[in-house]
Amino acid sequence: MKITLLETGKTEASYLQKGMEEYRKRLKHYLPFSEVVVPALKNTRKISCEQQKEKEGELLIGQIKPTDDLILLDENGILFTSEEFARFMEQKMIAGTRSMVFAVGGPYGFSEKVHAMAKEKIALSKMTFSHQMVRLIFLEQLYRAMTIIKGEPYHHK
Numbered sequence: 001m002k003i004t005l006l007e008t009g010k011t012e013a014s015y016l017q018k019g020m021e022e023y024r025k026r027l028k029h030y031l032p033f034s035e036v037v038v039p040a041l042k043n044t045r046k047i048s049c050e051q052q053k054e055k056e057g058e059l060l061i062g063q064i065k066p067t068d069d070l071i072l073l074d075e076n077g078i079l080f081t082s083e084e085f086a087r088f089m090e091q092k093m094i095a096g097t098r099s100m101v102f103a104v105g106g107p108y109g110f111s112e113k114v115h116a117m118a119k120e121k122i123a124l125s126k127m128t129f130s131h132q133m134v135r136l137i138f139l140e141q142l143y144r145a146m147t148i149i150k151g152e153p154y155h156h157k
Contacts, residue, residue, distance in 0.1 A: 001092065002032040002099045003142065006063055008056050008106040009040030011132050023139035030146035036063050040106070049108045057111030060103055068101045069119045072110055073134055077121030082155060085122075085141060086148035093149075102142075104134050 011017050027033045038059040044052050064070055069092070080088060092100060102122075103114070107130075115121075124137050147154035 001097050002034070003027075004068075004099070004101045005033075005035045005135065005138065006060060006101050006103040007035060007037045007135060008060065008104065008131065010037055011135055013132060016132055016136050019136045020139055023136070023143050026143050027139070027146065030143075030150070033142075038063060052106065053108050053111040054113075056106045057114045060105075060110075060114055061117065064101055064117065065099070068099045069097055070114075070117050071100060071102050071120045071122055072114070072118045073102055073104050073124060073138060074110065074121040075123050075126075075128055077123040079123050079126065082141060082144050083148060086145035089142075089145045090149050102138060104131050104138070107131055 011020060024033065024035075038056070041052060041055055047055070103110070103118075105114070110118075124134060124141065129137060144155050
């Protein structure tokens with residue numbers, strides 16, 4: 001199963017970039033992983049939040065194939081423990097899912113069109129994180145899920 005993290009805008013903070021790179025390296029031992037970054041919109045002061053979500057949504061939709069299972073990282077999604085997320089991922093693998101795309105929206109979330117395309121929505125917490133911080137948190141949780149599935153000692157109860 002191939003995993004893609006679809007992101008809006010670059011990760012600018014060097015400490016986040018460094019952490020993300022660490023988990024990218026670790027993940028390659030478990031499954032094919034890639035990231036796709038759609039460019040951040042420019043001159044957004046003159047458009048509404050809804051217009052910004054629509055424009056970002058079109059960019060995201062342009063990166064999603066019909067065969068992809070789109071999963072939104074959304075604050076209103078399902079809350080999993082790390083072990084529950086591992087079971088979720090394992091079930092997807094067993095079911096023969098070929099490609100999962102986890103999407104991180106921009107600062108205002110996702111457009112209705114993107115929501116309509118999603119198979120699932122997952123929340124990483126009840127708290128709100130910056131869209132750049134979510135990337136690192138997700139990568140760590142994906143790595144943790146893989147180690148749980150493999151029975152490796154990274155996760156402690």
